[in-house]
Amino acid sequence: MNLTTPQRTSSRRTGRTSLMLATAFLVALFSLGLAGNAFGQDQQAPPPDQSGQGMGGHMGRRQMPSVDDQIKHLNKKLNLSSDQQAKLKPILEDQRKQMEAIHNDSSLSREDRMSKMQALRQSSDTQIKGVLNDDQQKSFDKMREEQQSRMGNWRKGGDNAAPPAGAPDNQQ
Numbered sequence: 001m002n003l004t005t006p007q008r009t010s011s012r013r014t015g016r017t018s019l020m021l022a023t024a025f026l027v028a029l030f031s032l033g034l035a036g037n038a039f040g041q042d043q044q045a046p047p048p049d050q051s052g053q054g055m056g057g058h059m060g061r062r063q064m065p066s067v068d069d070q071i072k073h074l075n076k077k078l079n080l081s082s083d084q085q086a087k088l089k090p091i092l093e094d095q096r097k098q099m100e101a102i103h104n105d106s107s108l109s110r111e112d113r114m115s116k117m118q119a120l121r122q123s124s125d126t127q128i129k130g131v132l133n134d135d136q137q138k139s140f141d142k143m144r145e146e147q148q149s150r151m152g153n154w155r156k157g158g159d160n161a162a163p164p165a166g167a168p169d170n171q172q
Contacts, residue, residue: 064099067092074128077143078136087131095124 065073070092071085080088102108102116125144129137 064096067096078132078139080136084131088128091124091127091131095120
């Protein structure tokens with residue numbers, strides 16, 4: 001009897017050890033498989049946006065529309081001439097470049113960043129209005145007022161967590 005009992009205990013220990021080793025091996029393989037997939041995805045990720053289409057996607061924020069999209073939007077709202085469109089393009093391109101620089105300046109606090117972006121927006125708006133006729137300026141001012149109202153409602157949580165799709169918060 002003594003011979004059978006130790007053999008069973010030894011057999012049980014060997015079985016448990018084998019099971020634990022097999023489980024550990026499978027967990028290790030699974031972990032390596034997931035890590036391999038993650039590394040593979042990093043290597044296959046598309047390059048950063050070089051099209052000037054956006055400043056990034058921080059915490060679900062929408063990208064800034066392209067300069068061409070902004071001009072299309074303004075043309076639709078203000079019925080711009082081709083000469084006005086041509087004059088607005090460098091203003092909007094400069095604004096985009098400066099906005100991206102402010103956005104990417106990690107030395108600024110959030111408040112400083114927002115303040116600089118607001119000042120840049122006001123400066124750009126002044127330049128844009130200089131290209132517009134009186135009626136277009138009134139329409140532009142009305143667009144900005146509506147935009148401010150939408151943003152105020154959105155910040156207060158009144159618009160279900162996001163500005164309306166047809167009314168981007170950062171279009172000109």
